[in-house]
Amino acid sequence: MARVRLEHVTKRYDDQGDVVTAVDDMNLDIDHGEFICFVGPSGCGKSTTMETIAGLTIPTEGEIYIGDREVTNLPPKDRGIAMVFQNIALFPHMDVYDNISFGLRLRDYPQDEIDRRVERAADIVQLEGMLNRMPEEMSGGQRQRVAIARAIVREPDVFLMDEPLANLDAKLKVHMRTELQRLHKELDTTIIYVTHDQEEAMTLSDRIAVLDSGQLQQIDPPLTCYNEPDNLFVAGFIGSPSMNFVEGTVTETTLETPNFSLEFNPSSIDGVGVGDDVTLGIRPEDIYPGELKSEVPDPSGMITATTDILEPMGDEIFAYLLLGDGETSMSQELATNDQLLMSIDPDSDLEEDDEIGVVIDRRNVHLFDSATGEAIVHDLIPYEAEGTASSSEVESDD
């Protein structure tokens, strides 16, 4: 049974005198059969973390365990892993059969066993009848399936997938995504999957590990990451389009932001005190047009805004709202105080530069400490709702 554990794994590179820390004190405990996604922006250390598990990179500090064995310094071939690479990395001078059977032939399996396994792997990824083709004669999706077959044929303890779908077109990506899910169900193997696409991470994984600047930000099931992000980074990274952030200050009865105020009772929430600087996080779907106020369970007061840009997506419209006399914000900062993004019904007759009133669902508002970025609370239910508030506190364990 392949449980994968990383203990205090750190990887530092010496880049011409500058020490670059790619992975910073990473601790992970991945159960047998789990599908884990590493997500994060480019350069966050997710690929390096995977390479340390694969053995392609030896960590500077820390230990790695696969199953009950410590594998920190073992070469990749002795770790019981298989890997699917972003650039697919089929051997161009070998046909599909040779590619798939490469690892088996190296391990001196008997010929009939190799044939049997290759056939079964080809069957699982639906490559029957293509075993004699050369990689260059195949489409991107077929090549990717060969790469997956090459990985499953050895029946490894752990699958490592480094952005395996990144080079495929959008339609194929969705198709391969379902195939991967089916495969996971069929094989019952631990899968560690690296992606920068949070949508892939949400749909595929049992748990998501969000990484930034070499550090683990949160590891939780997808919906927990979405609904109860541990900090500003996770909140902004998970969800597309991403969460609105507005900076504000806590007063006796409200949260004051530059353009609007939210009524709530600070004393009902642990960790918030009058005068604190907090960052408000609101997902686009938790902002409603004023006329729907009666349907929102716990609406805020009406906020007036001007629509700026509308992005019709078919099933919904993303509307950029300018608050107060706000100008279009071009800043790349996390908090956009003068701008809100909301998702509205596709049938809406809203037009650009309309003046509208919107309300915010206070049950789905996140508060973060502006200084540390840590999450404080994930709803602003006032007064009586003590019970709900406690359950929504940040959960660090699974």
Place this chain on the structure above:
Amino acid sequence: MATPTDTQEQSSDGPLQRWTQSAIQNPDKVYRALFYAAMVFFLVTTLFPFYWLIVLAVTPEGNLLSGSFLPTVNLFGVSGTFPLPVPKGFNPGAFVTVFEQVPFHLYMLNSFALAVTTTVIVLFVASLAGYVFGRLRFPGRALLMLGILAISYFPPAAFVIPLFQAFAGNAPITIPFTSIPLFTPPRLLNTPGSMVLPFSALFMPLSIFILTTFYGQIPDGLEDAARVEGTTRLGALFRVIMPLSAPGVATAAVLTFIAVYNEYFFSSIMATSPEAAKWSPIVGGILSYQTQYTTQYNLMAAASIVGVLPVVILVIVAQERIVSGLTSGALKE
């Protein structure tokens, strides 16, 4: 007013002027002409000696020194010298005599064996070096590479005397500037060892350079994939990186093979006399047709032709690979 005069002038021009005019309009013409000129030049300079060898080889020995190879031809009363040498007589038997007088096939075998051994050694060691230089980052890499290339700047003659002394195996090697003996080398003169070792060292830098370029271009992902699949780094080199660099490997192999096959300087010294049993190479064999009193040019020419045939065949077979190896070096994943 000017136009009619211009046309008139143009039509009265000679062919060269007309060609020049059109070449100005169409510069491609000039490039093509230059290309043909260069091609003809190279073909003549490379093929004429070979033709001259054939003429010499088939001319019977007795006719070699009498008369001219440039015959006088009488064409419709105008007599002149034919501009190309032609054989004086026809004696294809020289190609057989070559093997009867001297065991020339043994000399060829010597050269062939030396060339193959050296090529194998060079490819193996240069592959390891090429892998390190092409794929790993480590401090001092550029300096080390420069050092290796510097070896190829040395004239081989600089190594002859110390190597001869060492391979003679008479005296122990001492630490420089002292008389402290280190070890007595085995006597390698007149054995392939005394030739293969210096050849390998001398031809190594070029191969390292070629293979470094090629191995450096193989995507890291392929090596990683091979290692995850179950090879060591070395296994990945020989199972994946080397086959994918086939044009580069072929180029390095052919260049090394030809250089050693044609080598004479070292082997003439390391083989103390030009005998096949002492691993004298082809050139040693060719020179054996020259005795104190006679020089059988026709046999020397015939032997030269026979000796060059394996290389010609090799180049024809490997031509495509060499050309792509020398020019492109690009590799698709």
